Amino acid sequence: MIKAIIIGATSGIGKSLAEKLVIEGYLVGITGRREEMLKILEENHIGKILSMKMDVQDLSSIESICNELVIKLGGLDLLIISAGIGEENKLLDFSIENNVIKTNVQGFTCVADWGMNYFKKQGHGHLVNISSVAGIRGNGLAPSYNSSKAYQINYLEGLRLNASKSNSSIHVTDVRPGFVHTAMAKGDGLFWVSPVEKAAEQIYAAIKRKKKVVYISKRWRLISYILKAIPYSILKKL
Numbered sequence: 001m002i003k004a005i006i007i008g009a010t011s012g013i014g015k016s017l018a019e020k021l022v023i024e025g026y027l028v029g030i031t032g033r034r035e036e037m038l039k040i041l042e043e044n045h046i047g048k049i050l051s052m053k054m055d056v057q058d059l060s061s062i063e064s065i066c067n068e069l070v071i072k073l074g075g076l077d078l079l080i081i082s083a084g085i086g087e088e089n090k091l092l093d094f095s096i097e098n099n100v101i102k103t104n105v106q107g108f109t110c111v112a113d114w115g116m117n118y119f120k121k122q123g124h125g126h127l128v129n130i131s132s133v134a135g136i137r138g139n140g141l142a143p144s145y146n147s148s149k150a151y152q153i154n155y156l157e158g159l160r161l162n163a164s165k166s167n168s169s170i171h172v173t174d175v176r177p178g179f180v181h182t183a184m185a186k187g188d189g190l191f192w193v194s195p196v197e198k199a200a201e202q203i204y205a206a207i208k209r210k211k212k213v214v215y216i217s218k219r220w221r222l223i224s225y226i227l228k229a230i231p232y233s234i235l236k237k238l
C-alpha cells in the first residue's frame, strides 16, 4: 500500500486530494490546525485516513509530529504540502505579511526539508507542493502571497537539483494552480476557476506521471507565459 502525508488537508485542495488518494488505495496521513475537520475525515474513511493536528507555524513541532505520523502509517512514499494562506494587504500591515511568510515560507521550508531528508535516508520518495501561478509576478494587493509562491517555486527547483546530486530516486513536483474553487479563491474577477475535485484529479494524474511542474488547469500555462513576458508598464494597469 502506498503511504502518503498531506499537510493542510482539512479543506480545499488538500482535503480533495486526500479523498482521491483513498479512492486510489493509498493509506493517507493528514494534518491541519482544525482538529474537528481532521476527525470527520478520519471517521468517514476508517483505517484509510489517519490524522495529527499540526500548525506549520510552530516550527519546533513539525519534525516530531511528522515522524509520529510516519510511524502511524508504517512508512512514507509521498508528501504533499497544501497548507497555505494568502491575504490582501494593500496597506502593507507587516503583521499580515509576517503571517503569510511564517506559513508559506518558513512552515513550507521546514516541512519540505524534513520530507527531503526522510526520502534521502530511505533512498526514494516524492515531494509535491501546491505553489501558484501567482508566483510568476508581483502583486500590489497581496505582495507577500505572490512572493511567497515565487519562493516556493524557486525552492522546489533547488530541492530537485539537490536530490539529483544524491543516489536516491526522489521526485519533486511543483503544482501551479490558477484559480481553484476553495475558500482561498475569493474576490471578483476570477476566471477559469477549476472545481476542486477536478483539480485533485489533475494533480493526481501529474503525481502518477512524476511531473516536475504542472499547471492546474492546463491552460494556466498560457497565462504564465503571458505573465512572464509582459512588461511592467502593462502589469501595473492590470
Ligand SMILES: NC(=O)c1ccc[n+]([C@@H]2O[C@H](COP(=O)([O-])OP(=O)(O)OC[C@H]3O[C@@H](n4cnc5c(N)ncnc54)[C@H](OP(=O)(O)O)[C@@H]3O)[C@@H](O)[C@H]2O)c1
Binding pocket: 007, 008, 009, 010, 011, 012, 013, 014, 031, 032, 033, 034, 035, 037, 054, 055, 056, 057, 082, 083, 084, 085, 086, 103, 107, 130, 131, 132, 133, 176, 177, 178, 179, 180, 181, 182, 183, 184, 185
Ligand atoms: N484556491 C486557489 O485558487 C489556489 C490557487 C493557487 C494556489 N493555491 C494554493 O493551494 C494551497 C491550498 O489552498 P486551498 O485553495 O485548498 O485553500 P484552503 O481550503 O484554505 O486550504 C488551506 C489548507 O491549509 C491549511 N493551513 C493553513 N494555515 C496552516 C497552518 N498554519 N498550519 C497548518 N495548516 C495550515 C488549512 O488547514 P487549517 O486551517 O485547518 O490549519 C487548510 O487545510 C495553498 O497553498 C494555496 O496557496 C490555491
